[in-house]
Amino acid sequence: MSLLSVRETWTVTTSPLVSDSAELRKARGAFFTPAPVARYITDWGIHHAADRVLEPSCGEAAFLLSAVDRLQRLGASPADMRLDGVELHESSAATARTLLADVDVTADISTGDFFEVTPTGAYDAVIGNPPYVRYQDFTGESRARSREAALRAGVSLS
Numbered sequence: 001m002s003l004l005s006v007r008e009t010w011t012v013t014t015s016p017l018v019s020d021s022a023e024l025r026k027a028r029g030a031f032f033t034p035a036p037v038a039r040y041i042t043d044w045g046i047h048h049a050a051d052r053v054l055e056p057s058c059g060e061a062a063f064l065l066s067a068v069d070r071l072q073r074l075g076a077s078p079a080d081m082r083l084d085g086v087e088l089h090e091s092s093a094a095t096a097r098t099l100l101a102d103v104d105v106t107a108d109i110s111t112g113d114f115f116e117v118t119p120t121g122a123y124d125a126v127i128g129n130p131p132y133v134r135y136q137d138f139t140g141e142s143r144a145r146s147r148e149a150a151l152r153a154g155v156s157l158s
């Protein structure tokens with residue numbers, strides 16, 4: 001069974017022991033990407049076996065698993081892959097680590113707010129599906145940090 005066909009058979013991978021709900025998932029924009037869509041994007045964005053990849057809001061690793069498949073097809077071995085992810089939700093980040101370990105990839109998945117990460121410019125591809133949240137609910141520190149990040153990239157958001 002290929003990696004992608006394994007991914008396509010998933011149903012719910014979040015641990016029932018960790019509290020979560022439809023409302024909480026909606027608030028943090030947690031809707032995971034179907035494997036065929038992730039595959040389309042990773043095939044488009046990753047070009048070389050040595051490419052280093054970042055997923056800034058990786059959820060349960062839909063894109064990173066797709067990146068593993070793409071990098072393998074480009075000739076990389078799992079041990080050589082350099083994949084990093086950031087994810088706000090601890091349980092999702094843990095699931096992402098487990099699923100990547102299951103395919104022998106040690107990815108660096110940080111649990112936290114992507115807007116607190118200092119960009120290093122060290123990546124060949126930054127791929128993913130970010131959280132889409134209601135703008136009126138996007139307030140406080142988190143919103144301020146996102147605006148600062150946009151400003152650092154030369155974009156002023158109203």
Ligand SMILES: C[S@@+](CC[C@H](N)C(=O)[O-])C[C@H]1O[C@@H](n2cnc3c(N)ncnc32)[C@H](O)[C@@H]1O
Pocket residue numbers: 028029030031032033056057058059060061062063086087088089092112113114115128129130131132
């Ligand atoms: C639309 S989901 C997509 C998840 C994954 N990228 C995928 O395509 O399956 C967005 C993810 O962003 C996470 N998230 C929300 N705000 C975040 C933040 N500030 N930093 C990092 N992750 C965040 C959510 O917990 C959720 O898992």
